[in-house]
Amino acid sequence: MRQYRALVRRTWICVQCRANSSVASPNGLRASSKPKSGLPSEPARTRFAPSPTGYLHLGSLRTALFNYLLAKRTGGQFLLRIEDTDQKRTIPGAEERLYEDLQWTGLQWDEGPNVGGPYGPYRQSERTALYQSHANDLITSGHAYRCFCSVERLDALNRQRNQAGLPLGYDRTCFDISAEESAERAAKGEPYVVRLKADQYPMFEDLVYGKTGQNRAGKKQLELIDRVYDDPILLKSDGHPTYHLANVVDDHHMKITHVIRGTEWMASTPLHVALYNAFQWTPPQFGHVPLLVDRNGQKLSKRNADIDISIFRDRDGIIPDALVNFAALLGWSHTQKSDVFTLGELENIFNLKITKGNATVVFDKLWFLQKAHAQRCAAQGGPAFESLVERTTKVAEQKWSQEQLNQILQGRSLSWLVADLLRADAKSFTTPDEFLTRNKTFFTTNIERPPYTPTTTTTTSTTDDPLSALHTLSAALTLVPESHWTADAHRANITDYLNATTENKSKEEKKALTKEMYHYLRWALSGGASGPGIPETMVILGRAETVRRLTDAREATKKSWKKYSLPGVAKGSEGSGEKV
């Protein structure tokens, strides 16, 4: 114990003091001139050790991510280990899904199933003999013993203690069996479990919480008559290890230096440290990351969104970097100017500044990050953008009939349209479905326009006849030939026209007409729906459809425009809405 404390103290001080202070500035991110908070000076070997009893969810993704980032940030290795000791609770197919989901997030493991490595196999069910031999070593060294008590006896013991209001535990009946008798009974095939002789659990230095542990004695009750001990089972009667034994043996043999895991495992860590001590092994450093809670402070559960991450991918169309970015901010703090990071950027800036308090999951942040990453993807192109286009195109195919799409596409490809739309309006990208609904005007020739209402803030008369100015611009825009049908050309035309029309007008009048003009064009082209800018809208719609919409809109307002309550125009009744 003293030895362990000394070790922890020494390592802890070294990490703080020797932390590398010169960090190159990756991708324009702020380089830290301060020590890398809590980062080890040596490359870290970390692992993600899921059990295939469930799928990857937000909490386990965050655990995997922090381990991955710690390894990458320090130039170490990230391992994947499948902890499938609880065969009864294993879900068929869960292991494959874990691989698929982790790969989708980009957290590629350096060692583990499918990729191998020097300390494999990386699936615990293939390492049983190793655990058995280590359990035997502990029996030999006196740190563990065989327990032949039947389940019935243990149940009865606990029932009695429960009725007497005493703490539950084991009474160490089998501890006094001699080594010879124990070996003989085992050799004869009598069923037994192996228990750790746990008299005292050590405190440990947690990377996040500092010195922790209960320092409680394994002896829960000191009076002889009621002696009861924790003495946890290491090896079950079927010869399989419990989580505690397998986890410690593997972390040691796989040379894991840092274990980052959820606080739900914190209560087990003193036992793990006791096991390391019993084996005379150096424990890794432990860092427990805070619980994820909802806005009401409730632990995330399946009901309140601690859901399988494939749902974020398949139902919501979340971009992997957006989800990773979201998970990274759950309990980790940084000093960068913005919260938006790709996985690659996180690899360069991660540190162990992890909060102790519960991390509140606020999904608005996920949508903010989704929009930010959609804009990045659209600006940069590449595989991430292609996959966004592909996913959104699939949703569009389900949303509109082929016939309807053909009418608007006029021979163009749907993914081309979706890609253009994403480039023009990525700032509003939440889910593919919401994005397409917002931009539905691009997928149908059948647009609905409410009656035209001039902007209410237009307070001054800009021309004697504002609608006629709008009509003139609209008509002029339809004269642009196909060869010049670009957003830049349209932008320049609109600006030139506005400048010419308002040459002798005040700044205020110019502003008012500009506003009215964009308002009119948006109404004409998309029924007023928000979306990409007007020049981009014209390009995405294509010349033929734009000309058709502008012409129809002029027709719709021609006969009745005098009725509109425009500045400088006599007030009258509302114009009629037209369906085009």
Ligand code: GLU
């Ligand atoms: N198999 C455990 C789990 O499912 C691993 C806990 C740990 O990281 O030690 O979360």
